[in-house]
Amino acid sequence: MNIDYNIMLIGFMGVGKTTVSRELAKSLGMQEIDMDSYIVEHENMKIADIFSEYGEYYFRNVETDCLIEIQKRKGRIVSCGGGVVLRDENIMYMKDGGVIVLLTATPQTVYDRVKYSTERPILNGNMNVEYITELMAKRSERYEKVADLVVTTDDREVSDIVSEIIEKLKA
Numbered sequence: 427m428n429i430d431y432n433i434m435l436i437g438f439m440g441v442g443k444t445t446v447s448r449e450l451a452k453s454l455g456m457q458e459i460d461m462d463s464y465i466v467e468h469e470n471m472k473i474a475d476i477f478s479e480y481g482e483y484y485f486r487n488v489e490t491d492c493l494i495e496i497q498k499r500k501g502r503i504v505s506c507g508g509g510v511v512l513r514d515e516n517i518m519y520m521k522d523g524g525v526i527v528l529l530t531a532t533p534q535t536v537y538d539r540v541k542y543s544t545e546r547p548i549l550n551g552n553m554n555v556e557y558i559t560e561l562m563a564k565r566s567e568r569y570e571k572v573a574d575l576v577v578t579t580d581d582r583e584v585s586d587i588v589s590e591i592i593e594k595l596k597a
């Protein structure tokens with residue numbers, strides 16, 4: 427499969443974007459970019475430290491700048507930060523030469539996957555299923571509106587998720 431566009435993986439924290447993008451990149455022989463890692467490198471700071479020192483608004487500006495840079499090259503798999511869909515501007519950049527794949531999981535699955543993480547400032551002090559359910563409900567419409575493909579990740583092997591994405595990309 428010769429892919430000359432970017433595959434943008436989006437979805438809530440803990441749906442498996444980073445893990446899936448790594449495996450998808452291997453399967454398709456494509457280069458993979460993790461937006462959060464890109465931001466950490468660009469700012470030379472951890473995500474949690476960027477939030478605590480400069481605040482969310484600053485982080486979102488860096489996120490947009492990094493997205494613009496990343497989208498200058500095509501044929502990559504991009505694992506996007508969970509909040510990247512919050513700005514209309516970002517969606518415009520993501521759609522430009524990119525197919526958007528939404529990964530989903532239930533709030534309980536997300537909680538089970540991220541409960542010990544201290545690297546997700548949005549969930550700091552709110553690490554519980556109720557909060558995740560509320561925040562996911564607020565964001566769901568946005569995720570679904572921008573997605574070209576939707577793939578669920580609950581109780582599934584990564585290889586199975588990757589196969590489904592490839593099948594859907596071919597269709």
Ligand code: S3P
Nearest residue numbers: 438439440507508509546547548
């Ligand atoms: C965020 C998700 C995180 C990271 C930041 C904000 C969000 O990425 O970009 O902590 O607002 O949902 P992951 O979805 O990779 O955890």
